[in-house]
Amino acid sequence: MSASTKEIKERINSIKNSSQITNAMNIVSSTKFKKYQILTLKSREYARTLDEAFENIVGSVSGKNHVLFDGKKECKSIGLVVMTSDRGLCGGFNTNTLKKMQEYINRFTKQGKKVSVITIGKKARDYCSDKGIDVDSEYIQLIPETMFEKAKTISEDIVDNYLANKYDEVYLIYSKFVSVISYNLLDEKILPFEKKVEQKSNIYDFEPNEEEVLVNFIPKMLNIKLYQALLENTASEHSARMTAMKNASENAQELIKKLTLEYNRIRQAKITQEINEIVGGAKAL
Numbered sequence: 001m002s003a004s005t006k007e008i009k010e011r012i013n014s015i016k017n018s019s020q021i022t023n024a025m026n027i028v029s030s031t032k033f034k035k036y037q038i039l040t041l042k043s044r045e046y047a048r049t050l051d052e053a054f055e056n057i058v059g060s061v062s063g064k065n066h067v068l069f070d071g072k073k074e075c076k077s078i079g080l081v082v083m084t085s086d087r088g089l090c091g092g093f094n095t096n097t098l099k100k101m102q103e104y105i106n107r108f109t110k111q112g113k114k115v116s117v118i119t120i121g122k123k124a125r126d127y128c129s130d131k132g133i134d135v136d137s138e139y140i141q142l143i144p145e146t147m148f149e150k151a152k153t154i155s156e157d158i159v160d161n162y163l164a165n166k167y168d169e170v171y172l173i174y175s176k177f178v179s180v181i182s183y184n185l186l187d188e189k190i191l192p193f194e195k196k197v198e199q200k201s202n203i204y205d206f207e208p209n210e211e212e213v214l215v216n217f218i219p220k221m222l223n224i225k226l227y228q229a230l231l232e233n234t235a236s237e238h239s240a241r242m243t244a245m246k247n248a249s250e251n252a253q254e255l256i257k258k259l260t261l262e263y264n265r266i267r268q269a270k271i272t273q274e275i276n277e278i279v280g281g282a283k284a285l
Helices: 003-060 095-111 122-132 144-163 210-284
Strands: 077-083 116-122 135-138 169-179 183-189
Touching: 003 144, 003 169, 003 210, 077 095, 077 144, 077 210, 095 116, 095 122, 095 169, 095 183, 095 210, 116 122, 116 144, 122 135, 135 144, 144 183, 144 210, 169 210, 183 210
Parallel strands: 077 116, 077 169, 116 135
Antiparallel strands: 169 183
């Protein structure tokens, strides 16, 4: 066997081994995706209903100023919550999120505002570490069993830091699940809350008082928002990885076909050459 055919054979075997790995990862991601897809879709209705109730409560205090709705007189510092994954091999999922985060940092820095990042996922944490970006807190290895409590901790810390004037505005960047093959990268301001003045709502009596109700309810509202975002982001991650691994496996099969044809062509040429040499030798005798 010539050196060229040997090299092609080795490449084919190497690609086959890689294809087995991508197939296995595709199966694992598919299983996890189905789990998070169910959790995400079930939680959406609850989050939507709570959001409507929250808007009604906010509408009932229209005409009254509150720092959690009306914001602060001057914005000097920004809190930026960024959701990525812990692992890679999911196409441009993390790259697009980190690019959006960098755009936010560049924009606010040019405006003279201090930006502090709250990272969720190893990819965001590692990126900030490599770039020397200020990280206030980091969260990794989130699983369904602890995700709600972790979202609660994050939301309470954000509200506390906002009220303590550590953040003047807080933004969130995450991926929202759309379907098995698509997701949307979203960015939105989560503090101060937007007050929809024109919305008609019921009038509420606050007990013990308006301030205490709002201060206690807002972290819960933010908790649900972050929890839903975590579910959406994780479902999108597994969707992206499943698609990436499927594409990788298909590309591997195409490459194997091309290399096999090339291998057979070279091998056939070698056999033809040997036959011609034998025939030529026989004629010479």
